[in-house]
Amino acid sequence: MISSIASYSTIYVLINLAVALAIGVFMYWQQRIEATFTVRVLTGLGLGVGLGAAMHLLYGGDAATVAVITTTNAYLDIVGSGYVKLLQMIVMPLIMVSIVGAILKLKGASSVGKISALTIGTLLVTTMVAAGIGILMAKLFGLTAIGLSSTAAEVARGEYLQGTLASAKAVTLPSLLLSFIPTNPFLDLTGARKTSTIAVVIFSIFIGLSATGIAGAKPLLFASFTQFVSVAQAIIMRMVTLVLRLTPYGVFALMTMVVAESSYADILKLINFVVASYSALLLMFAVHLCLIAGAGLNPVRFAKKIFPVLAFAFTSRTSMGAIPMNVQTQTQRLGTPEGIANFAASFGATIGQNGCAGIYPAMLAIMIAPTVGIDPFTFSFIAQLIAIVTVGSIGVAGVGGGATFAALIVLSTMNLPVALAGLLISVEPLIDMGRTALNVSGAITAGTITSRVLGETNMDVFNSDAELNLDGAEKLV
Structure with a gap:
């Protein structure tokens, strides 16, 4: 009997994967006929929702079918x-070569200071506004934790948050600012710390700045270094292009997983919070x-681009992983210079996240x-x-869990x-999708x-209809 159930499960899994493969082939055909990048991403998103909902409807019953x-x-x-891992692979090299290259072109610290400050x-400022909007929506929807029931998972989540409270309380603004300084830059290039991106x-x-400082005294060395950075930047950007071509497939897979695994009963139980959050x-x-x-x-035009x-960002729930596409979008579609785009994308992944930290x-x-x-x-x-939320938004990691860390800082302070934050664990992934998209929107807006x-x-x-250049030539909408 058990082997019979297992064989049926295997058949259903193979059918699901065959459908997913057919969808992948269809999206590849879209790429071959040069459908726009936006259309292909939207296709992946829509088909992911469809397949995920179908899987949930067909297999969301007993333990045997849920295993499918x-x-x-x-x-x-x-x-x-x-x-997502491929995108994370190129984040640190992209930030490094792009910012160094931008400063070599700026040839001065004053421009860097202006870009950083703005x-x-x-x-x-937008995080401060976001906090105010969060307060307003909580008031309009009458949100309160009084009367919310706890399941075993929610109790366990609450105990986990209580256990991590000490680390959140240990974070102060001076210690946070100090953590931005890269004691070991090679460690930070691995992304080992929450503040590695800023470091x-x-x-x-x-x-x-050091390179521009020798431009006058040693012009030949400066020229050689500039050439090296240009070559490195060209190679890294080519890597970004190759990875971004996979976006429609990644969006499709991520969306299918989220929709298939979502608990619609839990979402309905906390529907007031879900609607208030998305509002x-x-x-x-x-x-x-x-x-x-x-x-x-x-x-x-900005929203479309x-x-x-x-x-x-919505499907992957990672602001950090969105940095390469964030930079490409700003430079190729919005007309923002590479230096500013990289500053905004990098700072926006760890500072002032409007959704997760606001x-x-x-x-x-x-x-x-x-x-x-x-x-x-x-x-x-x-x-x-509002003051605590704004200050606490500095240094929030741009990966899954950043919102929890920001909440711990604010609540403990x-x-x-x-x-009690554990009571929302059942709808956390659904809310986090929208929060991450807003974080990335905030970073692009800042840039x-x-x-x-x-x-x-x-x-x-900005006024053109050029798509992301993923094939070595501009594609028009």
């Missing part, structure tokens, strides 16, 4: 997580578009405060919350019970505004 989903997703994960300033940025700035995320995205319009750019990278911890604090007898809608509480303020935006590129 688990096994199928294990194979799809080779494509989905494999794609980019970080935009990220922090690599700082290390790259020092390399670039806040959409409102903050509208704020981004207003900022773009205020900078004199067409917000509709950044859709593919937002779709990837909206989410603010909403959690408003929900949890009444459980300990605190009125969260007093001026003093809201002012303190405000002396609120962190274990676009910085470029526009400094008068560096190539308006011909």
Whole structure:
């Protein structure tokens, strides 16, 4: 009997994988007929939702059929997580060579200072606004943790958060700023620390400034180094191009897995929080578009151009992994110079994340405060919350779990019970998808505004309908 069930499960898994393979062949055909990158990403997203929903409907019953989903997703994960890992592979080299190359062209520390100040300033201000929107949505939807029931998984999650509270409390602004300094840059190139991305940025700035410092005294050496950086940059960008070609397939696999494994009953149980969260995320995205319009750019064109990278961020739930596509989108589709694009993408992955470090911890604090007898809608509480959220958003890792770390910092600083955050574990992946997309949107917005303020935006590129250059030549919509 057991062997019979196992054989049926194997057959169903093979059928699922055959369907996935057929979809992959179809998307490859789209690439061959030169369908636009946006269309192919949208196709992967839509077909992923369709296949995932079908799998959930057919196999979401008893343990035997659920095993079919688990096994199928294990194979799809080779494509989905494999794609994300390839992107993460090229993040640090891309940041390093691009920022060094940009500084060699800028030939001065003043321009670097202006870019950094404008980019970080935009990220922090938008995070402050995001926190305010999170508070507003919590009020409008009447969110509260009072009365929420706990399952075994939620209790376990709460205990885990309580156990990690000590590490969150140990984080102070001085220690966080100190962690940005790369004591061992080779360690940071591996991405071993939460602040490794910023550390690599700082290390790259020092390399670039040191090189420009010898330009006058040793012009031949400077010319040789500039040539070396140009060659390295060309090779790294070619690697980025090769990996980004896989985006539609990665989006398809990731979306299929998420939809197939989602618990619709748990989502319905917390539907009020889900709707409130996505209302806040959409409102903050509208704020981004207003900022773009205020900078004199067409917000509709901007939204259309950044859709593919937002779709990837939505399905992969990693701001860090989105950096290569983020940079390509800014430079090839929005007309932002490489230096500014890399600064914005790098800083945006660890500083001022509008979704994970802005909206989410603010909403959690408003929900949890009444459980300990605190009125969260007093001026003093809201002012303190927004300030803590803004400062706490510095140094949040741009990978899965960054929002949890940001929430721990905010809740512990405000002396609120962190274990109650575990009550939302069942809808955490669904919410995290939207949060990550908003994080990436915030980073792109910061880069676009910085470029526009400094008068560096190539308006011909922004106003064109050019797609991402993934084949060595521009593709038009």
